[in-house]
């Protein structure tokens with residue numbers, strides 16, 4: 001689409017394409033073409049914060065059927081530095097992951113990890129949590145760093161706020177919108193899709209306003225940010241509904257940092273295509289197995305002589321091969337293999353759930369699938385509100 005002769009980002013260029021293959025209510029099964037392959041959505045993206053999904057090799061990720069992997073701009077900017085990654089051939093080459101990748105903008109980490117943070121209209125100055133040195137990120141430098149890293153999908157630099165503090169949310173949202181335009185203006189590479197981020201806390205009117213403003217800027221895809229940071233589940237699901245009622249359906253939608261089984265199900269029902277979360281690998285490092293019938297703590301004494309796998313219905317390598325008794329032994333002995341085997345299982349649970357959700361959409365039985373899955377998790381369904 002052209003606007004006064006100036007090319008906008010409104011159409012995905014030749015490197016990207018998003019097609020909706022099937023719809024079931026507001027849920028969609030999509031095909032998102034990127035320079036490193038086609039993503040079948042809905043999908044769950046494992047998080048490789050420091051250009052590695054903790055304790056998992058790229059070959060194992062591939063075996064798990066992972067398609068999109070996320071890496072964190074904040075961490076890679078601080079160490080080893082985006083210029084080094086660029087020199088080493090970019091993120092795909094550096095970490096040997098040849099499928100699509102996504103980098104966040106650094107915004108979320110600056111607002112959650114960095115000390116002595118100072119925000120001004122131009123950007124954020126903060127103290128590195130690694131060596132205490134002072135660093136600065138602006139919309140322009142975040143884009144520059146993400147261009148050096150070279151992921152397929154990159155994110156606009158946003159300001160994250162406490163979702164309940166209306167005054168601050170309003171201020172941060174306005175700045176996020178101004179920064180979004182600066183990110184679009186700064187972007188140079190055409191083999192990366194830049195997504196805009198909707199903010200606005202838990203306030204419906206602000207979320208609507210943000211979704212309208214960001215949609216009008218012509219990003220090729222949209223993300224919903226600032227959720228899963230302390231609001232209730234009902235508030236989060238409702239906010240997703242409000243945002244998606246405004247965001248254009250023909251572009252991919254990404255719910256940032258959200259990834260429990262129930263969140264994937266409720267998010268997909270409300271029209272989300274992409275999820276990411278550190279939860280499966282973080283829980284694994286804390287001895288916890290995610291299943292579609294709840295969590296198991298492998299430290300538990302009841303598993304000492306348990307010859308069953310974590311989940312008898314699971315087809316992952318860990319469940320095909322090892323008993324709960326062995327996994328408990330590894331956990332108690334603090335063996336490194338425990339984190340790897342539990343991560344394999346936990347990632348499989350979410351990756352398989354995303355594939356099952358896609359299949360249910362294609363077969364037009366998503367509501368029934370969701371009812372059954374949420375009941376197995378022993379959780380209540382969260383009904384959609386009438387908007």
Ligand SMILES: [Zn+2]
Pocket residue numbers: 310311314315316317318319320344345346348
């Ligand atoms: Zn398993």
